[in-house]
Amino acid sequence: MRRTTHVLVTAVLALMVLLLPATAASATEDPSPAPASPSASTTAPTQNTPPQGAFIGVTLVDSSTDDPIPGVTLVVTDADKTEIGEGVTDTDGRAFISIPGQGEYTVELEEDTLPDGIELNGSTTRTVNALLDGGNFAQFQIGVAEQASVPFSERFITALVGGIKFGLIIGLAALGLSLIFGTTKLTNFSHGELITFGAIATYVMNRAFGLPVILAVVAAVVVSAGFGWLQDKFLWKPLRNKGIGIIAMMIVSIGFGLFLRFVFQFGFGGSRRSLSQYVTQPRKDYGFFSLADKEAGIIIVAIVVLTVTCVGLMKTRLGKAMRAVSDNPALSASSGLRVDGVIRSVWVLGTALTGLSGALLAINSQVNFQMGFKLLLLVFAAVTLGGLGTIWGALLGSMIIGILYEVGPLFGIPSSIKEVGALVVLILILLVRPQGILGRPERIG
Amino acid sequence: MPADNHSLAGVAAEPGVVKPDPIVKGSKITRQFGGLKAVDVEHLEIQRGVITALIGPNGAGKTTLFNLLTGFDVPDSGEWSFNGTSLQKVPAYKVARRGMVRTFQLTKVLSKLTVIENMRLGATGQRGEKFWSAPFRALWSSQEDANTKRADELLARFKLDAKREDFAGSLSGGQRKLLEMARSLMVDPELIMLDEPMAGVNPALKQSLLGHVKSLRDEGRTVLFVEHDMDMVRDISDWVIVMAQGQIVAEGTPDQVMSNPAVIDAYLGAHHDTDITELDESSLEAAAEAELDEEATHG
Amino acid sequence: MAEATPHDSGRDAERSANFSEENQKHAAGADGAVLRADGLIAGYLPGVNILNSADLYCQPGELVGIIGPNGAGKSTLLKSLFGLVKIHEGSVTLKGQDITNQRADTLVTAGIGFVPQTNNVFPSLTIEENLEMGCYQEPKKFQQRFDFVTDLFPRLGERRKQRAGSLSGGERQMVAMGRALMMDPQVLLLDEPSAGLSPVLQDEVFVQTRNINKAGVSVIMVEQNAKRCLQICDRGYVLDHGRTAYSGTGKALADDPKVIELYLGTLGAKKAS
Amino acid sequence: ACGGGDDDGGSDNSSTESKSDGVLTVGTLLPQTGSLAFLGPPEFAGVDLAIKEINEAGGVLGQDVVGVKADSGDTDSGIAPAETDKLLDADADVIVGAASSGVSMTVVEKIMSAGVVMFSPANTSTAFDEGDFADPDLYFRTAPSDILQGAVMANLLLEDGKQNVAILARQDAYGETLAEEIGKGLENAGSTVAATVFYGENAQSYDSQVQEIADAAPDAVVLVAFEETTTIVPQLVSAGVGPQDVATYFVDGNTADYSGKLPDGTLTGTKGTIPGAEATGDFRERLLAVDPSLTDFTYSAESYDATIVSALAAIAADSDAGDKIAEEIPGVTEGGTKCTSFTECADLLEAGEDIDYDGVSGPIELGETGSPTAASIGIYQYGADNKISPIKYISGTI
Amino acid sequence: MDFGTIFSSALASALGPTAIVYALAAIGLNIHFGYTGLLNFGQAGFMAVGAFGLSVSVVTYDLPFAVGILIAVLAAVVLAIVLGVPTLRLRADYLAIATIATAEILRLIFGAVETKDVFGGSNGLSGFATTFYDLNPYNSGLDLGFISYRRGDLWTLTVGWALVILACLLVWLLMRSPWGRVLRSIREDEDAVRSLGKNVFAYKMQALVLGGVFGALGGIVLALFQNNVKGSDFSTNVTFYAYTALLIGGAARVLGPVIGAMIFWFLMTGIGSFFSQATSGTDPLIPSDIMSDTQASLVRLILVGLGLMLLMIYRPQGIFGDRKELAIDAR
Numbered sequence A: 001m002r003r004t005t006h007v008l009v010t011a012v013l014a015l016m017v018l019l020l021p022a023t024a025a026s027a028t029e030d031p032s033p034a035p036a037s038p039s040a041s042t043t044a045p046t047q048n049t050p051p052q053g054a055f056i057g058v059t060l061v062d063s064s065t066d067d068p069i070p071g072v073t074l075v076v077t078d079a080d081k082t083e084i085g086e087g088v089t090d091t092d093g094r095a096f097i098s099i100p101g102q103g104e105y106t107v108e109l110e111e112d113t114l115p116d117g118i119e120l121n122g123s124t125t126r127t128v129n130a131l132l133d134g135g136n137f138a139q140f141q142i143g144v145a146e147q148a149s150v151p152f153s154e155r156f157i158t159a160l161v162g163g164i165k166f167g168l169i170i171g172l173a174a175l176g177l178s179l180i181f182g183t184t185k186l187t188n189f190s191h192g193e194l195i196t197f198g199a200i201a202t203y204v205m206n207r208a209f210g211l212p213v214i215l216a217v218v219a220a221v222v223v224s225a226g227f228g229w230l231q232d233k234f235l236w237k238p239l240r241n242k243g244i245g246i247i248a249m250m251i252v253s254i255g256f257g258l259f260l261r262f263v264f265q266f267g268f269g270g271s272r273r274s275l276s277q278y279v280t281q282p283r284k285d286y287g288f289f290s291l292a293d294k295e296a297g298i299i300i301v302a303i304v305v306l307t308v309t310c311v312g313l314m315k316t317r318l319g320k321a322m323r324a325v326s327d328n329p330a331l332s333a334s335s336g337l338r339v340d341g342v343i344r345s346v347w348v349l350g351t352a353l354t355g356l357s358g359a360l361l362a363i364n365s366q367v368n369f370q371m372g373f374k375l376l377l378l379v380f381a382a383v384t385l386g387g388l389g390t391i392w393g394a395l396l397g398s399m400i401i402g403i404l405y406e407v408g409p410l411f412g413i414p415s416s417i418k419e420v421g422a423l424v425v426l427i428l429i430l431l432v433r434p435q436g437i438l439g440r441p442e443r444i445g
Numbered sequence B: 001m002p003a004d005n006h007s008l009a010g011v012a013a014e015p016g017v018v019k020p021d022p023i024v025k026g027s028k029i030t031r032q033f034g035g036l037k038a039v040d041v042e043h044l045e046i047q048r049g050v051i052t053a054l055i056g057p058n059g060a061g062k063t064t065l066f067n068l069l070t071g072f073d074v075p076d077s078g079e080w081s082f083n084g085t086s087l088q089k090v091p092a093y094k095v096a097r098r099g100m101v102r103t104f105q106l107t108k109v110l111s112k113l114t115v116i117e118n119m120r121l122g123a124t125g126q127r128g129e130k131f132w133s134a135p136f137r138a139l140w141s142s143q144e145d146a147n148t149k150r151a152d153e154l155l156a157r158f159k160l161d162a163k164r165e166d167f168a169g170s171l172s173g174g175q176r177k178l179l180e181m182a183r184s185l186m187v188d189p190e191l192i193m194l195d196e197p198m199a200g201v202n203p204a205l206k207q208s209l210l211g212h213v214k215s216l217r218d219e220g221r222t223v224l225f226v227e228h229d230m231d232m233v234r235d236i237s238d239w240v241i242v243m244a245q246g247q248i249v250a251e252g253t254p255d256q257v258m259s260n261p262a263v264i265d266a267y268l269g270a271h272h273d274t275d276i277t278e279l280d281e282s283s284l285e286a287a288a289e290a291e292l293d294e295e296a297t298h299g
Numbered sequence C: 001m002a003e004a005t006p007h008d009s010g011r012d013a014e015r016s017a018n019f020s021e022e023n024q025k026h027a028a029g030a031d032g033a034v035l036r037a038d039g040l041i042a043g044y045l046p047g048v049n050i051l052n053s054a055d056l057y058c059q060p061g062e063l064v065g066i067i068g069p070n071g072a073g074k075s076t077l078l079k080s081l082f083g084l085v086k087i088h089e090g091s092v093t094l095k096g097q098d099i100t101n102q103r104a105d106t107l108v109t110a111g112i113g114f115v116p117q118t119n120n121v122f123p124s125l126t127i128e129e130n131l132e133m134g135c136y137q138e139p140k141k142f143q144q145r146f147d148f149v150t151d152l153f154p155r156l157g158e159r160r161k162q163r164a165g166s167l168s169g170g171e172r173q174m175v176a177m178g179r180a181l182m183m184d185p186q187v188l189l190l191d192e193p194s195a196g197l198s199p200v201l202q203d204e205v206f207v208q209t210r211n212i213n214k215a216g217v218s219v220i221m222v223e224q225n226a227k228r229c230l231q232i233c234d235r236g237y238v239l240d241h242g243r244t245a246y247s248g249t250g251k252a253l254a255d256d257p258k259v260i261e262l263y264l265g266t267l268g269a270k271k272a273s
Numbered sequence D: 001a002c003g004g005g006d007d008d009g010g011s012d013n014s015s016t017e018s019k020s021d022g023v024l025t026v027g028t029l030l031p032q033t034g035s036l037a038f039l040g041p042p043e044f045a046g047v048d049l050a051i052k053e054i055n056e057a058g059g060v061l062g063q064d065v066v067g068v069k070a071d072s073g074d075t076d077s078g079i080a081p082a083e084t085d086k087l088l089d090a091d092a093d094v095i096v097g098a099a100s101s102g103v104s105m106t107v108v109e110k111i112m113s114a115g116v117v118m119f120s121p122a123n124t125s126t127a128f129d130e131g132d133f134a135d136p137d138l139y140f141r142t143a144p145s146d147i148l149q150g151a152v153m154a155n156l157l158l159e160d161g162k163q164n165v166a167i168l169a170r171q172d173a174y175g176e177t178l179a180e181e182i183g184k185g186l187e188n189a190g191s192t193v194a195a196t197v198f199y200g201e202n203a204q205s206y207d208s209q210v211q212e213i214a215d216a217a218p219d220a221v222v223l224v225a226f227e228e229t230t231t232i233v234p235q236l237v238s239a240g241v242g243p244q245d246v247a248t249y250f251v252d253g254n255t256a257d258y259s260g261k262l263p264d265g266t267l268t269g270t271k272g273t274i275p276g277a278e279a280t281g282d283f284r285e286r287l288l289a290v291d292p293s294l295t296d297f298t299y300s301a302e303s304y305d306a307t308i309v310s311a312l313a314a315i316a317a318d319s320d321a322g323d324k325i326a327e328e329i330p331g332v333t334e335g336g337t338k339c340t341s342f343t344e345c346a347d348l349l350e351a352g353e354d355i356d357y358d359g360v361s362g363p364i365e366l367g368e369t370g371s372p373t374a375a376s377i378g379i380y381q382y383g384a385d386n387k388i389s390p391i392k393y394i395s396g397t398i
Numbered sequence E: 001m002d003f004g005t006i007f008s009s010a011l012a013s014a015l016g017p018t019a020i021v022y023a024l025a026a027i028g029l030n031i032h033f034g035y036t037g038l039l040n041f042g043q044a045g046f047m048a049v050g051a052f053g054l055s056v057s058v059v060t061y062d063l064p065f066a067v068g069i070l071i072a073v074l075a076a077v078v079l080a081i082v083l084g085v086p087t088l089r090l091r092a093d094y095l096a097i098a099t100i101a102t103a104e105i106l107r108l109i110f111g112a113v114e115t116k117d118v119f120g121g122s123n124g125l126s127g128f129a130t131t132f133y134d135l136n137p138y139n140s141g142l143d144l145g146f147i148s149y150r151r152g153d154l155w156t157l158t159v160g161w162a163l164v165i166l167a168c169l170l171v172w173l174l175m176r177s178p179w180g181r182v183l184r185s186i187r188e189d190e191d192a193v194r195s196l197g198k199n200v201f202a203y204k205m206q207a208l209v210l211g212g213v214f215g216a217l218g219g220i221v222l223a224l225f226q227n228n229v230k231g232s233d234f235s236t237n238v239t240f241y242a243y244t245a246l247l248i249g250g251a252a253r254v255l256g257p258v259i260g261a262m263i264f265w266f267l268m269t270g271i272g273s274f275f276s277q278a279t280s281g282t283d284p285l286i287p288s289d290i291m292s293d294t295q296a297s298l299v300r301l302i303l304v305g306l307g308l309m310l311l312m313i314y315r316p317q318g319i320f321g322d323r324k325e326l327a328i329d330a331r
């Protein structure tokens, strides 16, 4: 696939090369048709070498063709307008003029030494503040074409696709969160660490056990599920049995998150690491948009898993049992539900989904001990936006958040703070629908 | 039969009838949930100074009507007034301040406050509830003492005095009902609207509380209550309004209403005064079906 | 057997005489009971007992009514039978098997059904799903039982897709009762099943309870509609301060002047019976 | 060293309470936790190595130098101030840190008012040369301010004839100023900045930023980043503006060893700038002896130099009091006999000579503002194995 | 191993400026969450608004210091109102997300390159506290032997603890009054309160404003003792830690947040200092292949996380809380 882009790029470049001289020639119908810069080429030195000590350098390249422009004369004067030296560009388009020391200098390009058909983009003089002992460069732009801006629709689609991908990754984690919240009412602030767990598990499977990435992802999901099981068995279930309130549990989850995050750092270190495969992949063109194979893979896996899970939850009794347990655990038990069993399976399923989200994120980008924590707010926002505890809501919310996150910058949100757009929309939607998009208001009285 | 109150004498026993001195007046009040018209009241008047019972089958719209009247829910259409001033778009707390207080069918006690604190909260016009005077005890302590005294009296009457310092969240189902009702009396309302106040209250206590409700009337207050216990309705109410499928279908004195065949059919059942064990079950079922069939044809 | 706690003030002597009499009655009648509780001491908070040595038994096929003042501990008794309140002392046996403090869902498997007094529906589930929860352990039976329940409460059938959280108080009560009827237990524990229902439906509930009972299910029901309850039950208990104050056949209790004074009152007495 | 009299080196901070106990205690306030945690290990290693070498050479004032470690955390965790107190309580005379300019800002006041030298190896923000910090009172740094690196980078781009450059930078004190300086340098010299795009420290997806870069169709991309480079580069590749499509330039924050982190060949030809003189190879060996697990060496040389300079200044001042050390620091780095190692310099000082320490991170002349006024910056290039090798060194003064 | 130093540094931190900042923030949260039941996860936003209110006034707009303080407090009031009007009708968990989002939006905007001219970008603003330190009445620091404070800190501490004490006094006065009772009732069931004729919204707003102002005071103290503020000082972690402090002490208790904040920072510093001692030196207590000295701080956070969990497990009501209250299930 890299080859195709290469071919494309070369084709475009070739076209430009073919077209440009023609247009340039027709544009500059010089009255004195001096043969194309013979004088220049004769005076052009074959190879300039940088002098010792400080100097001023100029590299003349026609950026439309990437061709260096030889034979152009440059004159350097200092602050008092005394001429310091002169240079002529060589076949690489380079010229060097020694200067006595640091300070401000002016470089002037003698326009008539420019080859025919070549025009400067700006003025012919430059002021250089030479700070460096070696070369201090000035630039005369040539052939920098006014960049035809990419049409908005195209940028929008690209951003949209990116947003969908991101939304789906969040969606997996959000579904996990929503399941756990929907069943236990626990606002799990350690959920971010479950994402990280999935990513780190993938990394370990891939790098330490040498599994290919795809198998490592599968293994990571399994390990995550096991992690969910263990968590419930040794942490949450004992807490429930002790009758610890939901707020206290929430604080436990903050503590647990802190604990996990720094255990991860302890074991994994503070830096980012990447998997062994699929790290760099150029995109393929699919008509309206382009996607790298791994991105397509992520999108497909996420969609399949999300659909299967959601439909499964709708079709099976587990989905109903979950909502029942969330509504009223005691009554569920009275109905013969094994409440602990339901909650256990939700932890397993939720953590597995979240782990998958982390694994996909690891493929999409990198593995780091904080990756999940940094994502947590967006996941929360997604779940809330859709309506807490509703399954389809979590997905809808994720897609909205993901898309806004990526599309926002097109509408003027500074990209360094692109979360802002998504968060503002979250608040706005909550104003109109305080119960979230798919949530239902409660009856009074 | 309350012999001391004749203000409703001569009022015709028909739905939506005009009363001599209504404290609440409403017309064309509707509220729809999806396809279901929960409330669809053509005209409604509650007479001042008497005890009015609101009865009707389950899901008739009684609670919803309460919600609408007291500002807890917004009607699709309709207008109503309290003491002559319109209550449309008036928020719930203002409705209560004007003297129209309601209780909730599914109780709402303040779990982590003690019973006495629950009661004190009910008192209105407390100076200590203003932010700027709250820190200065001297400004509100005398009022607080008076409120506490009143609260203690009510608690004793409602047999909750032993629970005075317990968290309201630890009360039993019936005790919650009692607390809810006692608390609403702390507001000192002109019109008190009780939503099934006696469901789950034990019969002996119920009987003694009825005396209290009657004394409310004697103090000049108006009482509107929803109840499924016909003994109670018969015992204390001066007027009965019957709702079904959101509409007012009958009105009148308890005797008039309870002998109304439509009401018996749809609501009371033909045998509500007889011993079940002696009943032929099929006839009972028929009565129950009649009630629900009517709903079905409507919905 | 634990002694009467000094919890009560006033008529102490009379009470303790009464209690020991009740103890003997219990000991005499409890043999062969399908469900029996002996000397239950239970409570919600450590150190605060709500049940003070409560005794109760229910013979196979019997319909037992429990009445008592508010806060007497009736609901607590049912909940502790069903493993929802921690029993500090005493024992509960089901057909001779000790089930003290067992998890509720295992008790369901063992054949006990329970309708709580409050919070007895799943608000975010639809009516149909609520009922489905009733036969969670035996999904195959769903359709048949569902038809039965909707026959009893046609409203539930019409509104099967409505979320229980938006139902009226009485409709919720129908759902709660319906859910219990879905599960077809051997012993059914009902906590005020008629509360909030219209008179005709109250009667219906009592009749149905009676029918279920006649079909062989042992029923223990707590009721505030004492009149009706005592009419249909085989035996009744009056609970006060966490222990049995009186017990006897429904008729005997209904006519006992002490029970009337303490508990039943005379409201509507003229009209009834 | 020149001068170093009794007068209060121009400091307006009347509340300094420097204490002298005969032992030079070097505290480190560097990230062990938080989002900059990855910068910690090389920096700690630099300080550790310096202390080890100083003590092997006999220490300072006849005593071994003592090191105390503290965590600077993130700016948001409230850790830095508490940890600073810990260092101050441990009688630190010099605090090497913090790494992030942001964290330094939160504790600089506290440290200076305690009369302790704050010597940052990694603060590159120009803010420390301005306003209240313009005097070389107690704040110093070995990291060159971004002005110089920005100039070198801009110059490199110009030299390579890049006329339309896109800058993708981390949005923090480091990224902002460096991006600004590079942009300034380019535009002053007549080049165009096609786009300057920032990403937040917490960003999890860089798609929109990368797309912005791609849409600008630049002829060179400068990536001002820390280790998130490993995440961004693949995304640049995906968007068709990877190092093999468009010439890419790294800065000191991200010219790390990417072998194993990125597929071979990804970075071939990519250039980067790292402040510091030539002998880095040998220096890395020594660092690895201290901390064998190091893979990244960012700011290790600066940390090392900060420690050595402090020790030398303490010898010159014949005191371990913070304010005395501070007075000597400019002196031992500027003017005098050049020397490049602690033993060499210490011997010269013993002999009463004025020295000019040139460290592993450059000539470090801590002039007017307590920041390096001269620096040597190496230009490196990546090979197919994603490792860098130097092409040339450029030195300059501000 | 020098336990004296560990203890004294822990104690110094428990009484230090950071503890004050968190105590004030947690007092605010106590009003919001502990008494009124508003799950405000955006306390960092209030702190930020306070800190930036002061610094922007003084640095960017050259206003006098006193005016700056006034503006800072006003800014918190305004934020509370702007935030409250639309969000106070949200259910608790939705409110949590709305407030956390607002705080993040504020943080991002305060730290953005685009708003650098006003808020100073990532470096933030500095040098606004000079007036404050000029007022310092102390001539020297305080040295009690085992614990010592420098002159500047001593002044911050005096002012800070005075603020904390005043805040506690006010909370105590308010919460024993009927006003406080209404707040606690709203926490339990706002519909019930509404049905009794109380303007729930107004009370919630008053609570939000009051707690927000305490948050802002915390932010101001932070700004003063750092003499620098920047957006990244106010991330969600700050709110989390403040909640932690509150719950350690016990919610809905007057002194809960203060004691909680002190304990939190005592442990934070104490554990950190223990491990940094245990891992340093030539013959460390903990061998360096198990834990190197650069990992000491990490272990501290691991243990803080663990400690927080254990505390909630074994004393979920916090130090001052009432176990009985927790046992009441909100039926």
Ligand SMILES: Nc1ncnc2c1ncn2[C@@H]1O[C@H](COP(=O)(O)OP(=O)(O)OP(=O)(O)O)[C@@H](O)[C@H]1O
Pocket (backbone or CB within 6 Å): A442, A443, B033, B034, B036, B038, B056, B057, B058, B059, B060, B061, B062, B063, B064, B065, B105, C166, C167, C168, C169, C170, C171, C196
């Ligand atoms: N929020 C809602 N959404 C949908 N349906 C509702 C909602 N609230 C009430 N209903 C329906 O409106 C009807 C009227 O309900 P309401 O609670 O007013 O009945 P009610 O007369 O009080 O009955 P009960 O005696 O059982 O308390 C019921 O059928 C109920 O299911």
Ligand SMILES: Nc1ncnc2c1ncn2[C@@H]1O[C@H](COP(=O)(O)OP(=O)(O)OP(=O)(O)O)[C@@H](O)[C@H]1O
Pocket (backbone or CB within 6 Å): B169, B170, B171, B172, B173, B174, B175, B200, C044, C045, C050, C068, C069, C070, C071, C072, C073, C074, C075, C076, C077, C117, E328, E329
């Ligand atoms: N969750 C609880 N925590 C603490 N105490 C409780 C709790 N639930 C009930 N109690 C107390 O236990 C006692 C018995 O309550 P229970 O609910 O069993 O009464 P009940 O007999 O069912 O009354 P009712 O007829 O009103 O339903 C009451 O005094 C009540 O205050």
Ligand SMILES: [Mg+2]
Pocket (backbone or CB within 6 Å): B062, B063, B064, B105, B195, C168, C169, C170
């Ligand atoms: Mg109702």
Ligand SMILES: [Mg+2]
Pocket (backbone or CB within 6 Å): B172, B173, B174, C074, C075, C076, C117, C191
């Ligand atoms: Mg009960």
